[in-house]
Amino acid sequence: MSGLYTDPLLTLSRETRWARLPADAARATAHNPLCGDEITVAARVLDGAVLDLGFVAHACAVCNAAATAMCDVIAGAPLSAVDAHRAALSRTVRSGEAESDALTPFAALAAHPSRAACAELPWKALQAALAAPRASRVHQSTAARQASAQAPERVSERAPEPVLATLDDWARVQRLLAEGRRCAIATLTAVVGSSPCPLGSRMIVRDDGHFWGSVSGGCVESAVVQAALTLLDDPAGPQSASADYQIANSQAGAVGLPCGGRVTVHVALAPDIEQVAAIRAAHETGAVRVLSLTDGACHIARAGAGPLSEAIDAVLASERPLQVDEPTPVFVEPLRSPPRLVLIGGTHIAQKLCRMAVEAGFAPIVVEPRADWARPGRFADATVVRERAERVLPGLIDSRTAVVTLTHERLLDDPALKVALASPAFYIGALGSRRTQQARLARLADDGVPPAQLARLHGPAGLPIDGKGAGEIALSILAEIVATRRRVERPRRVGAVVLAAGSSRRAGPINKLLHPIDGAPMVRHAVRAALDAEVEPVLVVLGHEAERVRAALADLPVRFVHNAEHAAGMGRSIACGIAALAERTAEPPVDAALVMLGDMPYVRAEDIARIVAAHRASTRHLIAAPEAGEGAARRRGNPVLWPRRYFAALQRLEGDAGGRHILQGAPGAILRVPIDHPGVLRDVDAP
């Protein structure tokens, strides 16, 4: 085998210079199922020559090397040369004599004829890509279009949407009820893993099976409709039902969806029409809807006191829904008016942008003082304000507003921008070429706009997609607005509570936390692992021999809290630590806490990082716990990551139990993180 896997071949197989797929290129994929080789090649052709090409391969070293060699020789070559180069490779591979220096590594394949197919695979993909019909070269999505044109596994009816005047969910429910129809509302209340629809997504199901909205990429909808119809068909029976569904990978993969998670969908009969009207009204003032997962009833709540106050605050602040399990399971959804998109100038692009913005969940407002551009009927979904922008903008803009100037008239754009750049709007964009932007920035600077404000201007507005025409430009601007909005959200903050109060009665007279392991006191290892995993803040709970333990950690950037009741057991130490962590109001609040045991020195920083990463990747409500061990001895370990909503329960812990009972009571809320190292498993104390 060393004859085949020479250094030149292996080095070539590791090259990455062509390992990407150029955009706007024809592409094709070739497979060699016998060995699991799969390669996608993309090539851009212009005037009969291959301008640029590249590949993505999940393949053996021979295939990778051959792909790099192919790109080296084909890039810039005329199309007519492709066949000749492929033939040269084939001859080299069969005869064992290299026809050129570049083909030398492949001559050894003559002794391994079964590997010839691996070397030819990239060429097979390239020639398929070049042979593809003209239309697909430009749109390069034939495979995707074919996949989506396949009949779905289960066919459900979908009511046709009216072209204009898209109704939001509650408006639709109100209209259905007003028409004398009955309907049910399905809400996505929990997600484990990935799902194409965010938490809180809804479907509205009419009593005859027509439905609007979605809770998945299409594989779960029919089951939800059935569940809704079951409720609707029996008005005297249960008013709600909740069920878990698996997002089907096999169907999802065919259309390129990032599916594969598990979702919980709660279906409930719609409230009566007065309540729906109240819910719609509550959107204007900012409130939440509390949906009972036991009986489907709901009520509107605002910030204030009560057992749900913390959850309500969290939902209002984050604009994301939240499931709360105590005292009874409820789903808390934000009711807020949609964020605004203020368009300065009633242009053609503004028309397109208005319609798209509504679909993306924004409320568009067009500010246009000129009569022709502001004629009624030009903007079906937007509010039109016939005024000069600088007069009305202060009243329109808040922190959830995006502003875009589209007029190309500096006398209209500039004053609007000056107001917008000084406002709390999260996105300010201006249309126009780069040269126009330079001039604009210079003018605004001359007018006294400070550099910090000028830095907030997105110009030319829109993501760089080379859009042509009003529709594509509008799309690029909307995309940039959404991207900016999402980037502003704060990533989750995870802190750690290290239990070093040493109150275990089983341990005996020696304080094992200070026992040296690998040259350092035992407790230091756990603390270091948390610090190395960049968990912050790290809070150490002291108790037994507090001064000695503190001294052992004095040089580390941790905070200490003393648990006066440490003799009562671990529960009080956890409660103490969590209380201290939750109470720090000066900095951004902690979203989750790792409870680490000071006497587990073999937990590694990478294990902690893995637990935190799993938490960050999933819905924010799951407890994350490591799992390790082989076969029958596989079990849950420590540290356990507790999201904020469990802080109240943790602060009520007593005795020596730790969080075990909470874990036992919530098996569906635990995300198991496999760790291939026994350091996360606790061993029995021994004197």
Added chain:
Amino acid sequence: MTNMRHSLDTGPAAIRPPPGCPPIDAAADRAHFPALADGLRYLDSAATSLTPTCVIDAVRDAMLAGGSAHRGLYPLAQRATAALEGARRDVAAALGGAAEQIVFTRSATEGLNLVAEGWARPRLTAGAAIVITRAAHHSNLLPWRRICRAAGAELRIAECDARGVLDLESLTPLLDRRVVAVALTHVSNVTGAIAPLDAIAALRRRHAPQAALIVDGAQALPHIAVHAPGSRADFYVFSGHKVCGPQGIGAVWAPVERWAEAEPLLVGGGAVLDVGDGHIVWSEGPARFEAGTANMPGAVGLAAGLAFLDRHRDTARSVALTAALRTRLARVPGVRLLGDPPGAVGAVSFVFDGLHPHDVGAVLAERGVAVRVGHHCARPLLAHFDVRSAIRASIGLHTSAADLDALVDGLRAARELLAPPETGRGEVHR
């Protein structure tokens, strides 16, 4: 002082079978298999089992005798018929059943297609459902997908957990009154996980008593003696070349009541007693499903293979050997095993940090170690473990400690040859 163990050393280097189990001396077993004569280390029994001499002899004798079963009155044909039907009885007996419960097919793939098209499709309506699992081989996935698509029925997939074990909690909500059939894999060809048939049958009884249990037993029979009537399966499907028989033959076991409800996959000569312009009189019994000339030598070989297995198969030994294989592999730096099902039997699949399975397989092949690389016709299960292709080693009756040594040495050699010079922790290969 804590007694924390520092390493993953979970057993001694030598293979130690559980107490009461015969020692793993494979020399006697090796003698049965001519393919091993030149020292081949064969670790791909999950793809196809090597054929022992006695089975080769049985097939040869059948062909020397000749004749076409169910096609003639003269003594030669009668002997062929007797050979075929005798093989049917023997195959049935090996599974604890009766002759009329066995239908011969070309393979397990054909058997699953037969059950899907012949039994399930006629009773599948829009709104009905079929339940399969993530561990399904493509042959236990595609037939169901096809008939669901044609009928507008729903295909539901029960998931596995991180160990590769069927997650009963994910299966339960999929079972309801709409389910027509549940298609399971008895033993996975990727992880060796054994499906808990009893527990699944209990769930079926409680939530979906109308659903049929269809079991793909291709990878189970080489290691486990299956009593089909007691297994709760409505259809038990398997193939010959995995149970020391020849290729080109397989069988499906089902109670006669199930066969009475089913239609044949292939229709033609031998499946009918009479055909006229307006009528068909179907043959009785298994013949209805065996149109075309029977593969009599194949059936004889299948019966001989099952008989050979019956004499030499030892489930405890298989489990111990598979566990030993897992342990040895897990100790090779850079190996990531796919799944970790308790009590696994047969196959162990893994990826080797940074190296593509094809390259590793090629190095092993040159050293005389035969393993399988690729997607093992189980893309969904590999996707569950987040890989695109993997290396699979699987044990057979002839597997010995020396075979495992050769595999591990080969992996080390592959790494030395193929790994990039700045090897640290390479990215897991996808």
